[in-house]
Amino acid sequence: MSLWKLNKCIFDKSKTVVSSKVPQPGSKLSLRRNQTEVQNPPIGQSFNKDSTIDAADVKFFSQRMKEWWNPNGEFRLLHSMNLIRVPFVRDGLVSATKKDLHPLRDKKILDVGCGGGILSEGLARLGAAVTGIDASKELIEIAEHHKHVDPKIAENKPKYIHSTVEDHAKSTSNFYDGIVASEVIEHVNNQELFVKSCVHALKPGGRIFFTTPNRTRWSQFFVIFFAENVLKTIPQGAHQYEKFITPNELTFLLERNNCHVELTYGVTLNPVTGQWDFSQFQHLMYAIQAVKLS
Amino acid sequence: MLSNSVKRLFVRQIKSSIRTTSVRSLSAADDVTILTKPSENIKGDYDVIIAGGGMVGCTLACAMAKDSILSNLKVLLLEGGPDKEYKWKPEYSNRVVALNQNTKALMTSLDVWKRVEKMRLQPVRYMQVWDASSDAMISFSSSELLDDDVAYIVENDILLHAVNTELTSTDNNVKIVYDAKIAGYQLPKQDNSTVKSYVQMSNGDTYTCQLLIGADGANSAVRRAMGVQYLSWNYDQMGVVATLNLAEEYTNTTAWQRWIPTGPIAILPLDSKRSSLVWSTWQDHAKQLLKLPEDQFVDALNDALWKQYPRSGSVETVTSFVSSWLRRAGLPDGAARQLPPSIRSISPNSRAAFPLAFGHSTRYIAPGVVLIGDAAHRVHPLAGQGVNLGFGDVADLTKFLSNAMYSGLDITHTDWMSKYESTRQRHNVPTQVMIEMLHRLYTVDLMPVVLARSVGVQITNALQPLKKMILSHAAT
Numbered sequence: 062m063s064l065w066k067l068n069k070c071i072f073d074k075s076k077t078v079v080s081s082k083v084p085q086p087g088s089k090l091s092l093r094r095n096q097t098e099v100q101n102p103p104i105g106q107s108f109n110k111d112s113t114i115d116a117a118d119v120k121f122f123s124q125r126m127k128e129w130w131n132p133n134g135e136f137r138l139l140h141s142m143n144l145i146r147v148p149f150v151r152d153g154l155v156s157a158t159k160k161d162l163h164p165l166r167d168k169k170i171l172d173v174g175c176g177g178g179i180l181s182e183g184l185a186r187l188g189a190a191v192t193g194i195d196a197s198k199e200l201i202e203i204a205e206h207h208k209h210v211d212p213k214i215a216e217n218k219p220k221y222i223h224s225t226v227e228d229h230a231k232s233t234s235n236f237y238d239g240i241v242a243s244e245v246i247e248h249v250n251n252q253e254l255f256v257k258s259c260v261h262a263l264k265p266g267g268r269i270f271f272t273t274p275n276r277t278r279w280s281q282f283f284v285i286f287f288a289e290n291v292l293k294t295i296p297q298g299a300h301q302y303e304k305f306i307t308p309n310e311l312t313f314l315l316e317r318n319n320c321h322v323e324l325t326y327g328v329t330l331n332p333v334t335g336q337w338d339f340s341q342f343q344h345l346m347y348a349i350q351a352v353k354l355s
Numbered sequence: 356m357l358s359n360s361v362k363r364l365f366v367r368q369i370k371s372s373i374r375t376t377s378v379r380s381l382s383a384a385d386d387v388t389i390l391t392k393p394s395e396n397i398k399g400d401y402d403v404i405i406a407g408g409g410m411v412g413c414t415l416a417c418a419m420a421k422d423s424i425l426s427n428l429k430v431l432l433l434e435g436g437p438d439k440e441y442k443w444k445p446e447y448s449n450r451v452v453a454l455n456q457n458t459k460a461l462m463t464s465l466d467v468w469k470r471v472e473k474m475r476l477q478p479v480r481y482m483q484v485w486d487a488s489s490d491a492m493i494s495f496s497s498s499e500l501l502d503d504d505v506a507y508i509v510e511n512d513i514l515l516h517a518v519n520t521e522l523t524s525t526d527n528n529v530k531i532v533y534d535a536k537i538a539g540y541q542l543p544k545q546d547n548s549t550v551k552s553y554v555q556m557s558n559g560d561t562y563t564c565q566l567l568i569g570a571d572g573a574n575s576a577v578r579r580a581m582g583v584q585y586l587s588w589n590y591d592q593m594g595v596v597a598t599l600n601l602a603e604e605y606t607n608t609t610a611w612q613r614w615i616p617t618g619p620i621a622i623l624p625l626d627s628k629r630s631s632l633v634w635s636t637w638q639d640h641a642k643q644l645l646k647l648p649e650d651q652f653v654d655a656l657n658d659a660l661w662k663q664y665p666r667s668g669s670v671e672t673v674t675s676f677v678s679s680w681l682r683r684a685g686l687p688d689g690a691a692r693q694l695p696p697s698i699r700s701i702s703p704n705s706r707a708a709f710p711l712a713f714g715h716s717t718r719y720i721a722p723g724v725v726l727i728g729d730a731a732h733r734v735h736p737l738a739g740q741g742v743n744l745g746f747g748d749v750a751d752l753t754k755f756l757s758n759a760m761y762s763g764l765d766i767t768h769t770d771w772m773s774k775y776e777s778t779r780q781r782h783n784v785p786t787q788v789m790i791e792m793l794h795r796l797y798t799v800d801l802m803p804v805v806l807a808r809s810v811g812v813q814i815t816n817a818l819q820p821l822k823k824m825i826l827s828h829a830a831t
Contacts (some may be wrong), residue, residue, distance in 0.1 A: 143764070144770055147762050147763055160757070160761050161423060161424060162760060164761065183763055184763075213765075315587050
C-alpha cells in the first residue's frame with residue numbers, strides 16, 4: 062500500500078516534467094531541463110544555461126571523497142562496472158584480432174566526469190593515454206592522489222584536469238580517439254551542450270561511449286528507489302529521475318552532432334552475483350557507442 | 356543457483372554414503388607442512404607457479420606459453436620427478452587415457468596433437484557397453500556423433516612427452532624445475548593482490564608468486580594448504596591394467612566395456628593386434644589377479660569377458676519384452692551386437708594395479724590459488740573422463756585468465772577466478788555424480804536393480820537423441 066502511494070507520488074511529480082520523449086528537430090532539448098530546474102529549485106541553484114555543471118551533484122559526490130577507492134564501499138558498483146565498461150571501450154576502439162596486454166596503446170581517451178578515476182585507471186592499465194576531467198576539484202585531487210598507488214600504471218598515469226567538458230573542448234578540438242562519459246550525463250545540466258562539447262573534442266572517426274540509466278518507470282523504481290533505499294547499493298540522492306535521458310534522446314543528440322550510433326546495449330546487474338552484464342533489456346540502464354563522422 | 360542446488364544434492368548423497376564407505380580424511384597434513392614463516396632465501400619471484408608437472412600441469416604451462424597474453428607472464432613449473440629422456444618403444448605402455456573431442460581441440464590448438472599423431476594413437480569409432488547380468492547393452496558409434504571419432508586412446512607417456520616437447524621446443528616464458536621437492540606453502544590469507552604465495556622447497560629454496568596453481572594430483576598438498584573441504588572415499592577397488600595381445604587381427608577401433616558383478620572391464624584399442632585393459636575389481640581380487648601366472652590371468656580375463664553369469668528369470672522376461680516392443684516401434688532393440696575380441700596373451704610384465712577413489716574439492720579457488728585436474732576432482736575410470744575433466748579445467752582457466760588480463764585485471768582478480776570455479780564445477784560435478792551413480796548401479800547384483808538398469812539401458816540405447824546428449828556431454 063505504502064509502496065503504491067510512493068510510486069504514485071513519484072509518478073505525479075514527474076508527469077508534469079516529461080512532455081515529449083523524443084525531441085523534435087530544431088526544438089530546444091534543454092527546455093525539459095529548464096522546466097525541471099524551475100520546478101525544483103534546490104537541485105539546480107547554480108543553473109546556468111552555458112554550463113554543464115550541476116553544483117548540487119558536484120557537491121554530493123565531492124563529499125564522499127574517502128569512499129571512492131574502497132572497492133567494497135559506497136561506489137562498489139562503479140568498481141564492478143569496470144568489468145564490463147573497460148572491455149566495452151576497448152572493443153569499440155580496437156579489434157580483437159591480435160590480443161596483447163596493452164591493446165589501447167597509442168589511444169588518447171578523455172574520461173569526462175572521471176570522479177575519483179576508477180574508469181580512468183582501468184583504461185590506463187590497457188595502455189591508453191587517459192585524460193580525466195571532472196567539475197569537482199576535490200575528486201580530481203583524489204584521482205591525482207590515487208594514480209600513484211597502482212604500480213601497473215606507474216609508466217602510464219592518467220592526467221587529471223579540473224575542468225568542465227565545454228572548457229576543455231575549446232583547447233582540444235578533434236583531438237581524442239575516444240571519449241567516455243560513463244554514468245555522467247545523468248548528472249549534468251544542459252545535456253545538449255554536454256554532448257556537443259564531447260563530440261567537439263573527438264577526432265573524426267573516433268568513438269564516443271556513454272553508459273547511463275534510462276528514463277523509465279523501471280529505472281525510477283530500481284535505480285533510484287530500490288537501489289538507494291532498500292539495497293543501499295547506491296548512495297541516497299545520487300540520482301534524480303528528471304535528469305535521466307532515454308536512448309532515443311541521446312541517439313538524437315549524438316546524430317545531430319555528426320555522430321553515427323553504432324551500438325546500444327542494455328546494461329543489467331545480476332542482484333545475486335553482483336555482476337554487470339550487457340543484455341537486450343534497455344529499460345534500466347544502457348550503453349551507447351557512436352562514431353564521429355568526418 | 357543451479358550449481359548450488361546440484362552441490363547440495365551431491366552433498367546429501369555423499370553424507371548418506373559416508374556411513375557405508377570408508378572416508379579418508381586428508382585434512383591433516385601428512386608430509387607437507389603449512390609454513391608459518393617462509394625462509395628468507397628467495398630463489399625467484401614469478402607471476403604464476405604451477406605445482407605439479409603431470410599431464411594437466413604441463414598442458415597448462417604449454418597453454419600459458421602459447422597464449423598471446425599469458426605468454427607475458429613469468430611462469431614456473433615445479434615437477435617432482437626427474438627430467439627423464441623419453442625413448443619411443445615399440446611396446447605399448449600399460450597406462451593409457453581416452454581423450455575426448457574437447458581435449459583433442461585443446462591439444463590441436465597447442466600444436467601438441469600433431470606430435471601425438473606422429474607417435475601413436477588409436478581412434479575409437481565404436482563403443483559397446485554391456486551387462487553380464489542381463490541382455491541389456493548400449494552402443495555408441497562415431498557415425499552417430501557428427502561423423503567424428505568417439506575418443507582417442509593415447510598412452511600417458513606419449514601425451515606427456517608430446518606436451519613437454521612442445522613446451523621446451525621454443526624459448527618461452529615457462530621455466531621448469533625438475534626433482535622439485537616441495538616442503539610447504541604459505542598462501543595469502545585474504546584477497547589482496549599485494550600478498551604473495553610462498554613455495555618452500557625441501558632444499559631451502561623459496562619461490563614466490565602471485566598466482567599458485569595446484570596441479571599436484573589427488574593427494575594435492577596445495578589443496579591441503581588451502582584448507583578447503585575435500586570429500587573423498589575409496590572404492591575398495593583397484594584398476595588392473597595390462598597390454599593385451601588379441602587372438603585375431605582386425606580393424607581394432609572398438610572400445611569394449613562389460614559390467615560384471617565385481618565391476619567394469621574395459622578393453623581399449625591400441626592397434627590391430629593389441630588392446631589395453633582396465634579391469635576394475637575389488638582390492639583382494641585385484642591383488643590375486645596380479646599374482647596369477649600370465650596364462651592363467653589371460654584365462655581369467657577371457658572368462659570375465661565371455662562367461663555367462665547366472666541371470667534372473669524375471670529380468671530376462673522383462674528385457675525380452677522391452678526388446679520386442681522396441682522392435683515393433685522400429686527402434687534398435689540391442690540384439691545386433693558385436694562380439695568382443697578373444698585375448699591370446701598379455702605383454703610380459705605389463706600388469707599393474709592402481710587404487711580407485713572418488714574425490715571432490717568443495718572449492719577450486721582461494722585468494723591467489725587455483726586447483727586444476729585431479730587436485731580438484733577425482734573419478735572412477737569407468738567412463739574414461741578423469742583426465743578430460745582436467746584438460747577442460749586447463750582450457751577454461753586459460754580462457755578466463757587471458758580474458759581478465761586483456762581487460763586489465765590482476766591475475767588474482769576474484770572475477771575470473773570465481774567464473775573459473777563456477778564454470779568448472781557446473782561441468783565437473785554433474786559428471787562426477789553421473790559416474791558415481793553408474794558405479795553404484797552396477798556394483799549391485801540385486802534383481803530389482805539389475806532389472807531397472809537393464810531396462811534403462813535398453814531404452815537409452817533405443818533413443819538416438821538421448822545418446823547424442825550423453826556423448827556430447829562426455830565430449831566437452
